[in-house]
Each structure stands twice: as structure tokens, then as C-alpha cells.
Amino acid sequence: MPNDLIQFLLEVSSDAARLARYQVDPEGEMESAGLSDEERTALRSGDCSLIRAALHDCSADLLGFVAALLIDSGTNRT
Amino acid sequence: MSEGRLTIVGMGIKLITQSTIETRAAIQGSQKVYFLSPDLVSARWIAELNPSAESLNTFLKPGGVRLTAYAAMVDRILTSLQEGMDVCAVFYGHPGVLVYPAREALRRARGQGFEVKMLPAISAEDCLFADLAIDPGEGGCQSFEASDFLISRRPPDVTCHLVLWQIGVIGQPLHRGEDTSETFSREALHMLVDHLITHYGPTHQVTLYEAPLYVMCSPRISYLPLAKLTETSISQYVTLFIPRLRRRERDPEVLRKLRDL
Numbered sequence: 001m002p003n004d005l006i007q008f009l010l011e012v013s014s015d016a017a018r019l020a021r022y023q024v025d026p027e028g029e030m031e032s033a034g035l036s037d038e039e040r041t042a043l044r045s046g047d048c049s050l051i052r053a054a055l056h057d058c059s060a061d062l063l064g065f066v067a068a069l070l071i072d073s074g075t076n077r078t
Numbered sequence: 079m080s081e082g083r084l085t086i087v088g089m090g091i092k093l094i095t096q097s098t099i100e101t102r103a104a105i106q107g108s109q110k111v112y113f114l115s116p117d118l119v120s121a122r123w124i125a126e127l128n129p130s131a132e133s134l135n136t137f138l139k140p141g142g143v144r145l146t147a148y149a150a151m152v153d154r155i156l157t158s159l160q161e162g163m164d165v166c167a168v169f170y171g172h173p174g175v176l177v178y179p180a181r182e183a184l185r186r187a188r189g190q191g192f193e194v195k196m197l198p199a200i201s202a203e204d205c206l207f208a209d210l211a212i213d214p215g216e217g218g219c220q221s222f223e224a225s226d227f228l229i230s231r232r233p234p235d236v237t238c239h240l241v242l243w244q245i246g247v248i249g250q251p252l253h254r255g256e257d258t259s260e261t262f263s264r265e266a267l268h269m270l271v272d273h274l275i276t277h278y279g280p281t282h283q284v285t286l287y288e289a290p291l292y293v294m295c296s297p298r299i300s301y302l303p304l305a306k307l308t309e310t311s312i313s314q315y316v317t318l319f320i321p322r323l324r325r326r327e328r329d330p331e332v333l334r335k336l337r338d339l
Contacts (some may be wrong), residue, residue, distance in 0.1 A: 006119050006122055007122075008116050009292060009293075010094065010119050010122055010123050010157075012293060012294075013093060013094035013119070013123070013171045013292070013293050014094050014095075018097055019293060022293075022294070026294070035175070037201060043294055045295055046290075046295045046296050047295065048290055048291045048295045051291075051294075051295070052291075054116055055117065055119070057117050057118045062216045073108055078161065
């Protein structure tokens with residue numbers, strides 16, 4: 001379930017000890033978290049786009065442009 | 079000084095793991111948090127740190143005018159400040175690097191007399207230096223936003239490295255207020271490559287770099303000749319790295335004088 005994957009990623013990313021355990025035994029940690037086959041495949045791939053797909057997350061598609069530079073063609077103001 | 083205080087922070091690039099202790103403390107210690115997150119995981123993390131957290135992602139609508147969304151985000155942040163609250167605004171990457179809402183919120187808040195602080199965070203360029211083993215101090219490194227570099231027709235210094243940010247959204251028109259879908263401009267990329275070729279030549283090896291979002295991911299790194307850049311698909315998070323063409327000659331007279339000091 002995407003919700004389990006969200007929580008798993010949050011815990012692995014915010015808890016140094018949890019991250020260390022994952023780095024030593026990723027399969028064991030994914031098993032303990034009850035992740036689905038699709039979710040485990042995404043994490044094993046190390047591919048961010050596959051992980052976002054497993055999260056059913058569309059928010060990243062919008063964000064790339066948030067950081068873009070404002071260009072005012074009329075006044076050259078940035 | 080007006081009541082209310084604004085702290086602007088960044089999450090870094092590799093989500094959550096690159097946030098500093100100071101950033102986490104700012105999020106937890108504020109009365110009101112606003113955030114713009116690139117994914118659901120970081121959104122939940124921020125909400126767990128501070129239940130007052132409110133997403134600014136809701137202002138971003140597919141096909142919507144980006145300038146309008148940016149202005150609305152800043153207005154929302156300023157409203158809480160004007161109510162006397164200590165506010166923390168959280169952004170992706172380094173909040174001071176190419177994040178218009180952060181910069182605008184800082185400018186307007188300062189202008190209204192509020193105490194404002196921005197905390198540094200890891201940027202995509204920082205990740206690039208680490209993953210490509212580049213030392214910007216060794217020979218220098220120039221850094222530009224890709225569209226700005228193109229429109230300004232900047233001549234690069236080919237004796238030091240060149241980083242072009244946001245090559246994946248070069249020339250995209252939304253910031254001129256057009257309500258268009260957000261597409262990568264192949265025409266703008268052609269123009270950029272033509273300009274770069276005049277300085278580096280078509281076979282100069284360049285690097286397309288994309289930093290990983292998650293702790294178990296690796297960076298995406300592609301090496302290719304400059305002329306092939308126009309044939310490549312480029313995602314929105316990619317940074318272009320162009321290594322120097324040659325080293326700059328050192329002035330022997332200056333060296334002699336320094337050694338004689």
C-alpha cells in the first residue's frame with residue numbers, strides 16, 4: 001500500500017539507526033514493513049521515478065517549475 | 079520591528095536525510111509552518127514535525143499560471159506573519175537558490191519590518207560536486223540558470239567549469255504569464271547548444287546530472303558530446319555540467335612576487 005511505503009521511506013530517511021539497518025539488510029527491513037512486491041521492486045531498483053510511481057505521487061511533476069527563474073521579458077527584471 | 083518572525087528553510091535534495099538539525103528545530107519550534115514539497119513522504123514528515131503545517135502545493139494546479147500560484151503562496155505566508163505568528167516556510171533544496179516564493183516572501187516580510195532569517199541547505203549543485211567529484215575551488219566554477227544564461231548570451235569562461243541549472247525546463251514560457259502546459263523547449267535547447275558549441279566545440283564531453291530524491295537511489299549521470307545534447311531526453315530535475323576546456327595559464331610574475339613575500 002502506498003501509505004505503508006510512505007511511512008517506510010519516512011522512517012528510513014529520518015532515523016539514522018533505521019537507515020543503517022536498511023543498508024545492511026534491505027530485504028529484511030522491507031519484509032518487516034510489509035511492503036508489497038511492487039513497492040519492494042521499486043525500492044530495489046534505486047530509480048526515483050519508479051518509487052514515485054509506487055507512491056502514486058504526482059506532486060513532483062509540478063515542483064520542478066517552482067524553482068525556475070522568473071523572467072520578465074518587458075523589463076529584464078528577475 | 080513588527081511582531082511575527084519568518085524563518086525560511088530548505089529540505090535539501092535527498093529528502094529528509096539532508097535536512098539539518100537547525101532546520102528541523104525551526105520547523106518544530108514555529109507556530110505556523112508552510113511547505114512546498116516535491117513528494118508525499120516529505121509532506122508527511124513535515125506534518126509530523128509540526129501539526130500546524132500547511133501545504134502550499136495546493137496553489138499549484140495543472141495548466142495554471144505559475145506566477146499567480148507564486149503570488150498566492152507568498153500572500154499566505156505573509157498573512158500569518160501579519161497575525162503576529164512565528165512562521166517557518168519550508169522549500170525543496172536550498173531555499174535561497176532559484177526558489178522564487180522563498181525569495182519574494184523574504185523580501186516582502188523584511189519590507190514590512192518583520193524579522194526574517196534564511197537557513198542554508200544542500201542544493202543540487204552541492205550534490206553534483208560530491209557525486210561527480212568536482213572541487214569548485216580547483217580552477218573555479220561558474221554557475222547560471224540555463225534560461226538566464228541563454229537569454230543573456232553569456233560568454234562562458236572555458237578555463238573553469240560551468241554548471242547550468244534547470245536545463246530540463248529551459249525556455250519554458252510559464253513565467254511570462256502564459257497559461258500553457260509546462261513543456262521542455264527543444265528549440266531553446268538547440269539555441270543553447272549552438273551557443274555553447276561556438277565556445278567548446280561539438281565533441282566536448284558534458285554531463286547531465288540528476289541528484290537522487292530518496293536515500294536508496296543513486297544519481298543519474300550521463301556523459302555525452304555537447305552536440306548530442308539536442309537528441310537526448312532531459313528530465314526536469316537535471317543539471318548540466320560542462321567541464322573546463324583547458325586550464326588557465328598562471329601568471330609567472332605574480333607567482334614570483336608571491337613567493338618573494
